[in-house]
Amino acid sequence: MNKTLRKPWTYVLFLLPLLVLYIMFFIYPMISAAITSFMKWNGLTEPKFNGLTNYKHAYHDAKFWDAVLNNGKFILFSVFVQVPIILFFSLLISNVKKLKGLYKTAVFVPSVMSTAVIGILWSFIYEPDIGLFNLALTKIGLQPVMWLSDSQWAMFSILITNAWQWTGFYIVMVLAAILSIPREIDEAAIVDGAGAFTRATRITVPLIMPVISVVIMLSIAGAMKAADIIIVMTKGGPGGVTDVMATYLIKYGITNAKYGYGNSIGVLIFVFSLMLTALYQVLVARRVERVEY
Amino acid sequence: MKKSLLVSSLSLVLAASTVLSTAGAASKTGTIVIRHTQLGEAKQQRLNILKDVLARVSKEVPGVKYKLDGVDSDVNRKEKLRSEMVVNKAPAIFDLFGGSDTQLYVEANRLLDLTPILKELGLSNKFISLNEFTVNGKIYGLPIGGYQEGYFYNKDYFKAHGLKVPTTLAELEKIAAAVKKDGKTPFAQASKAAWVPLMTANTLWSRYAGPDITNGFSTGKTKWNSAPMISAFTKYQEWVKKGYFKQGELGLDYAEQRNQLIRGEAVMMYDGSWASSVFADKAQAGDMTGKVGYFALPAVAGGKGNQTYVNGGFSNGYGFSAKVKNDKKQLAFVKSFIKNMYNDEMQIRGLEADGVLPSMKVSSTKLANAKVTPLVKEIIAVGNKASGAFPAFDSLVSADVNTALSEGIQKLIGGKVTPKAMLDAVQKAQNIANSDDDF
Incomplete structure (x- = not known):
């Protein structure tokens, strides 16, 4: 058996099914999308080469840049609001003595629910008349807010819902990292007279930085491909103010039957994601040292 | 394990799975x-x-x-x-x-x-x-x-407040003003999907600019940003500003529109004849069952073309x-x-x-003997009274123009754009669709 596995063609044979699937569902669509992104194509008739027209249109379309900006908002909200909340709750739960399992399950539940269910659920919470938030606001004498229909609030409302869905998933990840830190390190710090805040910021957080880095990376990836929650809650509305790149692609590519243009947007999403990932790797991820206890 | 045995067994698995998947696809x-x-x-x-x-x-x-x-x-x-x-x-x-x-x-x-x-x-x-x-x-x-589109209305409310089915747009607006003063919403609407508010807008622009105007957009014969079109959308925005639609309706699903009428929160609702069955079903319409009437969007004074046409097809x-x-x-x-x-x-x-x-x-005999609700009879009567019908705009314009219009109407309702700026944007999309520069 060992002799067999030393033969290179055996590896090829084992890798072949995966390789075929990878080429079929990733490499081929990517190349085909890149090619058709230079074409005028309604998806039904013969595509015609139109050079950089699709990209030029995207460049000059303010609505596309609004959508890019909304992806940016997703990323910024994830990194600067969601991640600190994740850290705070992870630290809190890790120090709970009783019912730790219950807390872990409770925060994890939203991430196993489907986005459609969450979108509908939160639409009830945001309902203008009988929604939870507006009932609370009117109870304390404030004006109700048109959460999903006011262009000033719609994006923010979606960000909150998205954060609610995924925070629990990341908390469980961070919690696992916190709980894997050897107890002795914490105990030594207590003996040295370090308080809870100092231990959290000087010991726990630095030790779990690799996991936090992964959480940030996953948040960025999630933000770049966000679409489902928006489709369920606002359909990109009102008037396109909650469109992100993916919903823009659906609207202007599929709905408008401009598949060439849609593919050019797909390529741009790919390029932007690649650039962001590279930037993050160079600026942040590489600086996070590997932690060994 | 012998090499030949490993290779032959793997080949067998691959071949079997291929055959099975093909058989599955064939069935x-x-x-x-x-x-x-x-x-x-x-x-x-x-x-x-x-x-x-x-x-x-x-x-x-x-x-x-x-x-x-x-x-x-x-x-x-x-x-x-x-x-x-x-x-x-x-x-x-x-x-x-x-x-x-x-x-x-x-x-x-x-x-x-x-x-x-x-x-x-x-x-x-x-x-x-x-x-x-x-x-x-x-x-x-x-x-x-x-189908046919028109206003469904709360008959009891009209009767109790001495209101009559309007024959002109001015009369409709008078009713809307009275309803608003009474603390109710004049027009039920839920515009999360843009085609919903565009139903009212479509008939309104056909009253102001003529029932044939939509046919000319894709040929360039007529323009979205022409004066009568701007008047129609200005009227629409005036209704929004006066609070004739429910606040926050831009975030509500289509089904919520009829609920506003059923709950008695709104008094009129512009919708298609397909909605009529809801008002005949106690489980859906509750106390409003059988208490809903229907009239066409009335004539606009000074409007172009025949003012009795209905949106239908x-x-x-x-x-x-x-x-x-x-x-x-x-x-x-x-x-x-x-x-x-x-x-x-x-x-x-x-x-x-x-x-x-x-x-x-x-056959007319079968039609006459059909057991239909009084509401359906009213809808048929309105259709019979009309001199003709014009199809919904979305069957006449391309998808990209529809998208531009859909975004525009939501922005108009949200107060983010003027009617002129909105229609200029739609005309721009129409120009691209009509030209060879289309991408």
Whole structure:
């Protein structure tokens, strides 16, 4: 058996099914999308080469840049609001003595629910008349807010819902990292007279930085491909103010039957994601040292 | 393990899985998929009709299995069917809109030419109008019913407040002002999907700019940003500013619109005749059952063209995949489907159970004897009184113009754009669609 596995063609044979699937569902669509992104194509008739027209249109379309900006908002909200909340709750739960399992399950539940269910659920919470938030606001004498229909609030409302869905998933990840830190390190710090805040910021957080880095990376990836929650809650509305790149692609590519243009947007999403990932790797991820206890 | 044994066993697994997957795919071709949009309580009757038709078809064409595939109408029309058409994997039978949708699919040879089938079944002259499904003289779809759009209103409220059905737009606005003063919402509306507010807008612009204006947009003969069009949308925005629609309605789903009327929160609602069945069903309409009336959007003083035209037509029905003609059994199934779905019995049943106006020339005796609700009678009466009908704008303009208009109306309701700026943007999209610079 060992002799067999030393033969290179055996590896090829084992890798072949995966390789075929990878080429079929990733490499081929990517190349085909890149090619058709230079074409005028309604998806039904013969595509015609139109050079950089699709990209030029995207460049000059303010609505596309609004959508890019909304992806940016997703990323910024994830990194600067969601991640600190994740850290705070992870630290809190890790120090709970009783019912730790219950807390872990409770925060994890939203991430196993489907986005459609969450979108509908939160639409009830945001309902203008009988929604939870507006009932609370009117109870304390404030004006109700048109959460999903006011262009000033719609994006923010979606960000909150998205954060609610995924925070629990990341908390469980961070919690696992916190709980894997050897107890002795914490105990030594207590003996040295370090308080809870100092231990959290000087010991726990630095030790779990690799996991936090992964959480940030996953948040960025999630933000770049966000679409489902928006489709369920606002359909990109009102008037396109909650469109992100993916919903823009659906609207202007599929709905408008401009598949060439849609593919050019797909390529741009790919390029932007690649650039962001590279930037993050160079600026942040590489600086996070590997932690060994 | 011997090398040869490992290789031969692996090859066997690969070969077996390939054969099995091919066999699975082959058995799937025997199942006909029927894509419908009859989802939810309000469309239950229509789903029942479809199921009964399919039961009859199964008896006539034994051995063909079928599967119902229900999808939301808007999602099917704008996303799912469109994507399926691209990869040429549309179901054998599907919900189809006439006009620009049908035209697009015909250009790509995706739709079955129904002309010879209709001839064979003796149905060629049985439909009131197949214009929206006809391309180059051939028929590619069959409307399941007709529709008409107008105002549904709370009859009790009108009576209690001494209000009369308006005959001019000025009278309608007077009623709206009185309703608003009374603390109610004059017009029920839920605009999360832009086609909902565009129903009112479509008729309003046809009153101001003439019922034929929409026909000219794609040829460049008429302009979106012409003066009468701006007047129509200015009027619309005036209603928004006066609070004639519920605050926050931009975030509400279409179904919420009728709930505003049912709850008594709103007094009037602009909607299609398809909504009438809700007001005949106690489970859905509650205390409002049988208490809803109907009138057309009234005439605009100084408006262009005939002011009695209604927004109506025969734009939604079933289409069939062109691939069907290559499979004898599937073709037999489709023929039987058309025969059993498109006949006097089903048309009357649709009218009686669901208020769907007939799309076929049903015998006048049968029509007169049909047990329809007073609301449906009112809708038919309004249609009979009209001098003609104009189709909904979305069957006449391309998808990108529709998207620009959809974004525009939501921005207009949100107060983010002026009518002129909105219509300029729509005209810009129309210019691109009309020109060779289209991308």
